[in-house]
Each structure stands twice: as C-alpha cells, then as structure tokens.
Amino acid sequence: MRQLVIAERVCLIGHIVSMVFGLVGILLVVPNAEVILNLSEVGQTAMQWSMAGGGVVYMILGAAAVFLYALRTLGLGRALAFLLPSVLISLGSELSGTSTGFPFGHYSYLSGLGYKIAGLVPFTIPLSWFYVGCVSYLLARAGLEVDKKPSLWRHTAAIALGALLLTSWDFVLDPAMSQTSLPFWYWQQPGPFFGMPYQNFAGWMGTGAVFMTVAALLWKNNPITLERSQLNLPLIVYLSNFGFATVMSLAAGFSIPVLLGLLIGVAPAVALWWKGTNTQTQVNTVEPATQEISVANVKVAMK
Numbered sequence: 001m002r003q004l005v006i007a008e009r010v011c012l013i014g015h016i017v018s019m020v021f022g023l024v025g026i027l028l029v030v031p032n033a034e035v036i037l038n039l040s041e042v043g044q045t046a047m048q049w050s051m052a053g054g055g056v057v058y059m060i061l062g063a064a065a066v067f068l069y070a071l072r073t074l075g076l077g078r079a080l081a082f083l084l085p086s087v088l089i090s091l092g093s094e095l096s097g098t099s100t101g102f103p104f105g106h107y108s109y110l111s112g113l114g115y116k117i118a119g120l121v122p123f124t125i126p127l128s129w130f131y132v133g134c135v136s137y138l139l140a141r142a143g144l145e146v147d148k149k150p151s152l153w154r155h156t157a158a159i160a161l162g163a164l165l166l167t168s169w170d171f172v173l174d175p176a177m178s179q180t181s182l183p184f185w186y187w188q189q190p191g192p193f194f195g196m197p198y199q200n201f202a203g204w205m206g207t208g209a210v211f212m213t214v215a216a217l218l219w220k221n222n223p224i225t226l227e228r229s230q231l232n233l234p235l236i237v238y239l240s241n242f243g244f245a246t247v248m249s250l251a252a253g254f255s256i257p258v259l260l261g262l263l264i265g266v267a268p269a270v271a272l273w274w275k276g277t278n279t280q281t282q283v284n285t286v287e288p289a290t291q292e293i294s295v296a297n298v299k300v301a302m303k
Contacts, residue, residue, distance in 0.1 A: 094126065105203070107186065132241055135238050138226070140162040144158045165269055167204040175252065194256070242261060
C-alpha cells in the first residue's frame, strides 16, 4: 500500500509540473521564440521536450494518478468500472463529434496531443475525460452523502452535479485551447460563446452523465467510505486542471468563461469537499462521547 501511495503522489506531482511546463511553453516560448536561444542547453532541452510531448505527458500522468487513487480507495473492480465506461463512451462521443458534428459540434484536433485514434481523436483525450470526470463525480457523490443516505434523488443529483463540474472545466479550457497561439483543436463552425457552440456544453453534460450513470450502476449499492483526507486528491486534481485552463483563458483575454467556471465549477467543488470534511469531523467528535458513555455504563454495571 505504501508503494501505491508513493506512485500516486509521484504521478500527481508530475502531472502538475507538466502542466506548468506546458503553460510556460505555450504562453512564453511560442510567442517569443528567441527566449529559447537565451536558455542553457538544459533549458533548451526541457523546452523542446515540453513542446513536443508536454500535453501528452500531463494527461497520462493525471490519468495514472487518479487511477492509482481509485485503486487504493475504491478497489480494482470499481476503479475499472469507472475507467472503462468513461474512456469508451467519451471516445465514442469524440469520434462521432469529429466525424459528424454530434454531440459537440463540428471540430477537428490538430497535432500536439499524441497519436490519433482512427486519425481523428488523440488517445489522450479519453484519458482526460476519465480523470477529470472521476474526481468530479467522487466530489459530488461524497458531498451529497450518497453512500450515507442512499436514495434515487441523491444518486441522480450526484451524477448531474458531477457532469456539471466536468462541463465547467470545459467552459474555461475550450475557448483558450482552440484559440491560443498554438491551438490543439479548432471549430469548423465557431459558435457564439467565445468561439464555441452552445451545443458543445450539452454534449459535455450528456457524455459525462452517461458514463457516470454507467459507473454508478456498476458500483451498485455497495457504500463507498471516503475519509476527509481521501477527498484531497480529487480536489487538487480538479483545481489544478481548472487553474491550467484559467491561466490559458486569461492570457487569451477570456475572463467571462473563467468567472462562469469559478461560479459553477470551483465553488461547488470546494463546497462539496468542505461538506465531506465537516461530515467526517462530526463523526469523529461523536465517538469520544460514545466511548465515555460506554465506560460509564461498565463502571455502573461493575458496582
């Protein structure tokens, strides 16, 4: 278990560091190519590596960190029960979107995100759906206390809220990544929301809700117990990826998507994490009192 925790943390740190390298490359190096010439040999090598494969590495490490986390906290069966539906269903949506325009609109991926499946979708894209979708759903499920007070309403609300958190990340990411100086995809029919069609949001909500529903059904009614410290990684992954998207959007001059993302993404995510923290704290504070009563009862019985 210790080795698993170490591997998980190494992947998480690598994930965040890779995002920082990516931001430096996209925002500083690409617009100012002469910067590379002023770097040391090591710096030039690092920048070349960042531009060549930084996007691929950060998504692989993010998926690895979240999968190891799910493996450690949920078990292999549940980890795979979320990984497989999220990857396969999101890949199906992306292949459909890039070939027919449904459900996101007409768009195409450029280079920079790795080998393209069927020549259309980089293999890293379904991985990003998995790891951001997983942490979004776990935050929603824990914050709404689905496993402590199970009901159809709570299950449905957790899926809807998880899909909303996932979509909120795209509010901020998509405008910048498609219109930066080094774009990773482009819209063949730009829409009114900073170049994105509103259909894109419906596609994100729908795709996320479908694979979260499948995962919830595969998990069945077996309760998932997450201590407050175990919700830290989902929050860190969500906030770090949102931070990456925020820097990109602000650099491109898109402040409104960031504000919307903060309102319907970051604020609910932090509130859900905080509620999970309060719930666990209350449980812990009740236990000593219960123990004192039990000890008192034993003393009385002995008398």
